Amino acid sequence: MPPAPADIAAVIRSGMTETPDFPSPGILFRDLSGLFADADSLRTVAGALLEGPEAIDAVVGVEARGFVLGAAAAVAGGLGMLAVRKAGKLPGRVLAESYALEYGSATLEVHPDTMPAGSRVVVVDDVLATGGTLAATLRLMARAGLQVAGIAVVIELEELGGRAALADAGFAAVPVRALLPL
Numbered sequence: 001m002p003p004a005p006a007d008i009a010a011v012i013r014s015g016m017t018e019t020p021d022f023p024s025p026g027i028l029f030r031d032l033s034g035l036f037a038d039a040d041s042l043r044t045v046a047g048a049l050l051e052g053p054e055a056i057d058a059v060v061g062v063e064a065r066g067f068v069l070g071a072a073a074a075v076a077g078g079l080g081m082l083a084v085r086k087a088g089k090l091p092g093r094v095l096a097e098s099y100a101l102e103y104g105s106a107t108l109e110v111h112p113d114t115m116p117a118g119s120r121v122v123v124v125d126d127v128l129a130t131g132g133t134l135a136a137t138l139r140l141m142a143r144a145g146l147q148v149a150g151i152a153v154v155i156e157l158e159e160l161g162g163r164a165a166l167a168d169a170g171f172a173a174v175p176v177r178a179l180l181p182l
Contacts (some may be wrong), residue, residue, distance in 0.1 A: 008048050012154055012180045015041045029180075030155055032126055036068050045154060046072035047178065049124055052177050053149035057119040058082055060146075062108070062137050063089075065126035073124050080120065082146075084110050084137050095143050099136035107134070110140045118143030128156040128178060131165030138171050150175045151163065157182055 015035025035041045045168040050056070050073050058080045061070020067083060068174075074081040078088060087107035094109040123137050134151055141148050150172075156162065156178030162178055 008179050011035070011041050011044050024048055030127060032065060032154060035154075042068075042072050043076065044175060045069070046076045046099070048179055049152040049154070049177070050077045050122060051075045052152070052175065053120070053122055055120060056122050056149055058115060058121050059075045060084060060121045060137065060141065060148075062123065062125040062133060065116065068125050070124040071120075073152070074149055079108040080115075082110065082114055084108050084140060095140050096141075097136040097139050101130070108136050108140060110144060112144045115144070115146060118147060118148045120149045123151045124153070125151075126154050128153040128176065129160045131160075131162035131169070135164070135166055135169040135171065136170075138166070138174065148174050150177060152177045153179070155180045155182060156171075165172040 003136055011037060012035060015032060015038055017031045017034060019029045019031060033053045035045060046069065049069060059074040060082045061067045062084045063086050067129060072082050090109050090111055095112045096107050096109045098107040121141060123134060125134060132152055151174055158181050
């Protein structure tokens with residue numbers, strides 16, 4: 001039986017630290033390094049991220065903390081993992097998407113032929129904030145011919161409106177699972 005939401009929240013909070021004004025003034029950075037370092041906590045959270053969508057072929061991990069969570073979730077679910085990387089980190093032909101962050105801008109890339117077209121994936125990341133990173137990832141998945149069955153994040157910063165931004169970007173039909181809404 002999966003842990004109750006209150007139990008998941010307690011596990012996340014026990015491994016999370018908060019750093020004000022990082023990486024820029026006014027940002028409260030939630031760091032999950034303590035959660036990653038504890039095997040039981042990481043296992044529990046990784047399993048919880050995959051609850052929901054059925055018949056998934058792979059997990060998509062978004063650089064960088066999404067790699068840790070995505071790999072752990074993929075192993076927990078007996079699945080493979082597709083890495084969505086920052087610009088310039090992948091050799092060969094890539095698909096790229098640029099997007100705005102709450103404190104700057106960035107570009108994500110993916111190899112377009114890593115998985116067969118039509119594969120069903122769950123996109124995993126640590127935080128849903130403004131929705132820019134996840135919207136760019138969803139655009140990449142569509143361009144690569146993959147079907148996104150859902151998004152799973154550890155923390156959702158509700159006041160930043162990420163879900164609404166995803167809906168405004170045309171992704172209202174993609175279910176979002178946040179283990180700890182803040």
